[in-house]
Amino acid sequence: MKILHNIRLLHMTPSKCVVTERAAIAWVDAKITFAGPKSDLPKPLPGCEWIDGENMLATPALIDCHTHLVFGGNRADEFAARLGGASYQDIAATGGGIMSSVRQTRVQSEQQLVASGVQRARQLLAEGVGTIEIKSGYGLDLATETKMLRVATQIGVQTQQTVRRTYLALHAYSAFEYPVRADFINNASGPWLQALHAAGLVDAVDAFQETIAFTADEVTQLFEAAKALGLPVKLHADQLSASGGADLAARFGALSADHVEHTTRAGAEAMAAAGTVAVLLPTAFYCLRDTKLPPIDDFREFGVPMAIASDCNPGTSPCTSLRLAMHQACTLFGLSIPEALCGTTIHAARALGLHDRGELIAGQRADIALWTIDSPAELVYWLGHLSVRKLLLGGKQVLL
Numbered sequence: 485m486k487i488l489h490n491i492r493l494l495h496m497t498p499s500k501c502v503v504t505e506r507a508a509i510a511w512v513d514a515k516i517t518f519a520g521p522k523s524d525l526p527k528p529l530p531g532c533e534w535i536d537g538e539n540m541l542a543t544p545a546l547i548d549c550h551t552h553l554v555f556g557g558n559r560a561d562e563f564a565a566r567l568g569g570a571s572y573q574d575i576a577a578t579g580g581g582i583m584s585s586v587r588q589t590r591v592q593s594e595q596q597l598v599a600s601g602v603q604r605a606r607q608l609l610a611e612g613v614g615t616i617e618i619k620s621g622y623g624l625d626l627a628t629e630t631k632m633l634r635v636a637t638q639i640g641v642q643t644q645q646t647v648r649r650t651y652l653a654l655h656a657y658s659a660f661e662y663p664v665r666a667d668f669i670n671n672a673s674g675p676w677l678q679a680l681h682a683a684g685l686v687d688a689v690d691a692f693q694e695t696i697a698f699t700a701d702e703v704t705q706l707f708e709a710a711k712a713l714g715l716p717v718k719l720h721a722d723q724l725s726a727s728g729g730a731d732l733a734a735r736f737g738a739l740s741a742d743h744v745e746h747t748t749r750a751g752a753e754a755m756a757a758a759g760t761v762a763v764l765l766p767t768a769f770y771c772l773r774d775t776k777l778p779p780i781d782d783f784r785e786f787g788v789p790m791a792i793a794s795d796c797n798p799g800t801s802p803c804t805s806l807r808l809a810m811h812q813a814c815t816l817f818g819l820s821i822p823e824a825l826c827g828t829t830i831h832a833a834r835a836l837g838l839h840d841r842g843e844l845i846a847g848q849r850a851d852i853a854l855w856t857i858d859s860p861a862e863l864v865y866w867l868g869h870l871s872v873r874k875l876l877l878g879g880k881q882v883l884l
């Protein structure tokens with residue numbers, strides 16, 4: 485047994501944050517057995533290890549539940565071109581956009597992708613992120629999708645973060661590579677999915693449903709195949725238009741519907757009934773200079789849990805700060821501090837189908853972040869770097 489004492493312990497719900505002074509957390513192996521005022525701590529076993537928390541604020545380790553952080557190269561040149569007045573069409577016409585990331589990801593070795601991916605994951609780690617979801621989707625062929633999911637696995641081994649791997653089967657379509665569109669859909673939803681699943685590389689399956697991406701029928705074909713294999717699904721839904729994404733996600737009992745700026749009131753109600761989490765991605769909203777706000781009041785009214793993620797990707801959110809995403813969820817979308825904190829802890833865990841983390845209570849994993857700050861609001865308030873002081877994952881201190 486280990487006991488972390490002399491801490492201020494944070495508990496939160498979407499409506500309030502509560503800090504318990506002079507608190508302690510005890511765990512055996514990786515699992516918390518006690519969290520509360522030190523005065524209530526059951527008599528410890530002889531020989532247990534005591535750790536001094538130096539009066540720091542203890543929060544659950546943060547969870548980034550939507551990233552595309554494995555990719556080759558970057559797209560800074562496109563960013564510069566857009567600032568210079570180039571349109572998305574101009575950029576696409578010169579081979580830019582998502583296909584540029586596909587090309588750069590295909591040519592890089594597994595080792596190169598691990599090196600750049602670990603660097604980005606470590607930046608999140610420094611902000612107290614203990615669990616990361618990583619999507620594939622820059623392969624558009626089986627070999628590269630396999631490589632990306634193997635790289636995601638390796639990142640978790642190297643950083644000690646929990647990595648959940650999502651096969652983003654329908655991300656983009658290349659008419660040049662697949663003159664018959666149905667051939668690509670059939671491959672991505674059929675043999676590729678089966679091979680990746682058989683290799684043990686898939687924790688969930690995802691798609692991008694949108695007028696410029698994939699249709700409801702195409703996503704349905706993929707989701708039916710995923711369900712037949714017992715895999716949970718997630719969806720990039722209603723980002724650029726009200727395209728029925730939230731309803732489709734709810735119909736399949738999806739873990740989450742992500743982006744959701746254009747989700748309708750009926751879509752929010754369907755998500756609530758299905759227990760589907762709304763994953764908000766304010767840094768992508770910001771980078772795209774979007775104006776349509778997600779229906780936060782409907783999510784609140786129907787009790788849809790709201791999570792927040794970095795959406796780290798080379799095109800629309802070159803961001804490795806989950807705290808920046810929390811800050812923007814508050815300033816751009818109007819979330820409160822407790823909502824933002826639930827959004828990167830308990831609700832983010834639900835968006836990944838994880839029930840063993842996100843709260844510091846008995847029975848949960850000892851994933852604990854320690855901060856030298858006075859109030860929980862500072863986690864959201866500071867713009868720029870605020871490092872976690874100590875991070876314990878599964879009860880073990882990790883190197884930052």
Ligand SMILES: [Zn+2]
Pocket residue numbers: 550551552720795
């Ligand atoms: Zn995404």
